[in-house]
Amino acid sequence: MQNNDHGHTHDEPEVHAPSPDEPPPASEWEFLEKALSELLVETGVIEEADVQRMMNxxxxxxxxxxxxxxxxxxxxxxxxxxxxxxxxxxLREEMEIDVGTIAELEAVENTDKLHHVVVCTLCSCYPRNLLGTPPAWYKSREYRSRAVREPRIVLKEFGTVLPSDVSIRVLDSTADLRYLVIPKRPGGTEGWPADRLEALVSRDSMIGTALASDPDSK
Amino acid sequence: MIEPRFAPGDRVHVDTRPAERHCRTPFYLRGRTGVVEAVHGRFRDPDRLAFHRPGLPKHYLYRVRFDQVSVWGEAAENSADVVVADLFEHWLTKASPGETAHAK
Known part of the structure; x- marks a missing residue:
């Protein structure tokens, strides 16, 4: 039993254990990132505030x-x-959203008869400048290889079953365009204001692996 | 100004040459025949950009639609489904009329 100078012992496990004071050793990539970022700041290519601005x-x-x-x-x-x-x-003119210069953005619309689903079979191209970072499964070899070959089975695994009279268009983001799916607006939402509708739009529905949520669920 | 070689509605064949290192033409579409849906404009060549080259001259990029059946043959899930990819002009040739190039 260990006694310390403030009158109680610390060998009882705490319910809310704090994160360890000693972080795990940095990986090679972390050292590389640190070295590169320090070098860029030291040589005046960027300022530290630029890094923070980019993270924000x-x-x-x-x-x-x-x-x-x-x-x-x-x-x-x-x-x-x-x-x-x-x-x-x-998006720039009407919502003040700048989608950047790395790639073009194209919006596609799901309807009663047509369902788009997006994949990048070659890597993990994703409309990051609108939706942020892609989910881990989007980058997985399994999703990337199967979404183009058996989209209906893949969608079913996401809980999305489409009638056979709905055609599927799989969009493979192979080059300089990124795709945003506008999911079909769910029935029973007539007259809803935009801010209430937003809650029905999941990340996956904008990739096309899900439909917009049922209004009864919200 | 260089004009695009293909127009929407044209049937195009995807080249089967081996990819040299980096390449944005997916393997599963090579040797397949699709239909041009749109001309996106000209973009720098990713096969060169990947090796820190300027990627110039720019190449026309097209949206090309493939029937699932023409890509996967009998394994296709649904004959009305399609797969669409953005492909560069230097990977495409005009398909001969009537060429279907269905997968076996």
Whole structure:
């Protein structure tokens, strides 16, 4: 039993154990990142504040932002048409969302007869500048290889069963375009304001592996 | 200004040459025939960009639609389903009329 200078012992396990004071050793990649970032700052290529600004930007891009875009498209047909025609310009001009210069963004619309689902068979291309980082399964070899070959079985595993008269369009993001799926607006949501509709739009529904949520569930 | 070689509606054949290192033409579409849906414009060549080359001249990029049946043959899940990919002009040739190139 260990006694310390404040009158009680510390050998009882605590219910809410704090994270260990000694972090695990840094990986080779962490050293590389640290070395590179310090070098860029030292040589004046970037400032430390730039790194923080970039991290804040990355975190500001997430499925909630995509859900705002979808809900607006559901409630404003003019916006929807402009979004489908030129997503970059429409998001910049009407929602002040800059999708960056790395890739083009294209919005596609799911309907009663057509269902889009997005995959990147070659790596993990994803509309990060709108939806943030992709889910782990999106990058998995299994999803990437199977989504193009047996999309209906894959969708079923996500709990999404489509009638056979709904055609599936699998979009393989092989090059310079990233795809945003506008899921079909669920029935029973007539008259709902955009902010209420946003709650029905999941990340997966904007990839196409899910439908927008049933309004009864919200 | 270089004009695109293909237009929406054209049937195109994806080349089967071996990929040299990095390549954005997926293997499962090589040798398949699809239909051009859209001309996206010109983009830098990813096969060169991957090796820190400028990737110039830019190549036209097309959205090409393939019937699931033409890609997977009898293993296709649903004959009405399609797979769509964005492919560069230097991987495409005009398909001969009537060419179906169905998978075995």
């Amino acid at each position: 930007f990355t975190e500001s891009r997430n499925p909630a932002l995509g859900a705002k875009v979808v809900a607006r498209a559901w409630t404003d047909s003019g916006f929807r048409d402009r979004l489908l025609c030129d997503a970059r310009k429409t």
